[in-house]
Amino acid sequence: MIDLRRLRVLRALAEHGTVTETAAALHLTSSAVSQQLRQLSRELGVELLRPDGRRVRLTPAAHILLRHAETLHAQWEEARAELAADAGRLTGTFRLCGVSSAVAGLVAPAVTRLRRAHPGLGTEIREEESGDCFRLLLAEETDVAVVLPGAGVPPVTDPRFEQRPLLDDRQDLLVPEGHRLARAGAADGGVPLAGAAAEPWIVKRRHNDTFTLLAAVCAAAGFTPRVAHEAKEWFAVSALVAEGLGVCLVPRMVPLPAAHAVVRVPVTGEPVPVRRIVAGLRRGTAGHPAVAAGLAALGEAAEAF
Known part of the structure; x- marks a missing residue:
């Protein structure tokens, strides 16, 4: 045995x-x-x-x-x-983890749907970086991970996991009010990403999925971003941009404080900065009633975008 x-x-x-x-x-x-x-x-x-x-x-x-x-x-x-399906009514605890923006934009509303539909099912949410989410899956400390594919994430061919696309979340350029790119965006309906090549950028470089995506899309646009300040939480990033300390890319699913004097400028031309958000789970668990219900709720939350 x-x-x-x-x-x-x-x-x-x-x-x-x-x-x-x-x-x-x-x-x-x-x-x-x-x-x-x-x-x-x-x-x-x-x-x-x-x-x-x-x-x-x-x-x-x-x-x-x-x-x-x-x-x-x-x-x-x-x-x-x-065995869980045979038991009928959903009980126990369904555990989700994910990157910060996905927790706010997808996981939170999905859990609200789950609690309404299955009041006997408890839920547990953890905010983690994408690579850490897959380690939690392997350790059986979470059931579904809502993550961004990248260097620290297993490939889709990894037999230990299933990865299901949830959403392609477009990103905009975030600049201070009155910035030249804000004016150009208002006049032309957006700006090419290369137009921000000379700007200082605000992004945390280490242990941050966002930096990997930023570096890749900027390289495709023909430049390397000059990182002037490092911040990770979107509230802090938005505050620094509002003070004129730099620019950044911000996902459309991320809400920004109304008090910050910032402008979202659509990026036109190629490349279009898009974050793919996927649901990761251990192979073989998709048929579990709680996991199936959770994936359905995440899909419904993604449709709102």
């Missing part, structure tokens, strides 16, 4: 590379991770790890096991989904 919890530890080790990082990702101690892996090795009667300096290396047997792990986990998730 294989304990799937121990198999999950092996999967995490394959992803993170060290026992210490695996323990942090799974909220375990390093000794607990090592013990789980030793027990899995004994259960199967094969060697799974070999010392490699200060690290450990997966054996060929471990790689064989991991090839089957995704099928085993998907089948287990499907079995749980069928």
Whole structure:
């Protein structure tokens, strides 16, 4: 018999590379991770790890096991989904995580719909960056992640997950009132992104999905943005723009404070800055009634945009 919890530890080790990082990702101690892996090795009667300096290396047997792990986990998730569907009324807790703007624009209204339709179903929301959301999915600490595809996100071919498009959220250039680009946008219905190439930009560069998207779209427009100030929360970014300290790209789903003297300027021509927002989930869980209801509610919230 294989304990799937121990198999999950092996999967995490394959992803993170060290026992210490695996323990942090799974909220375990390093000794607990090592013990789980030793027990899995004994259960199967094969060697799974070999010392490699200060690290450990997966054996060929471990790689064989991991090839089957995704099928085993998907089948287990499907079995749980069928059992939940057989139970009838939705109960328990449905957990969602997502990037800040998606939590505000999609997750919050989706949860309101869920609570009205299924009063017996509890909900739990976490705001995280996209890559962290997928780690929460793997650790089974969340059920659906609302994220932005990017460098830190698994590819759509990753057999551990399903990724379902929710929304293509267009972005506008945010500038202070009276700015030359605000005047040009009012006259021409928008401005090309390259028109802001010489402007100072406001964006946090590290641990921020938005910067990756900004850098890519600016490169496609033929320039590298000069980051003058670093801020991540949209309220702070909008305040800095209002004071004339720089410009930024702002998603249309993000509400801005009425007190800030800023102007959204549509970006014309190519490239059009668009953020694709997707729902990520563990493969095999889509048939779970709570997950299905959550995905439907997220789809309805996305239609509002």
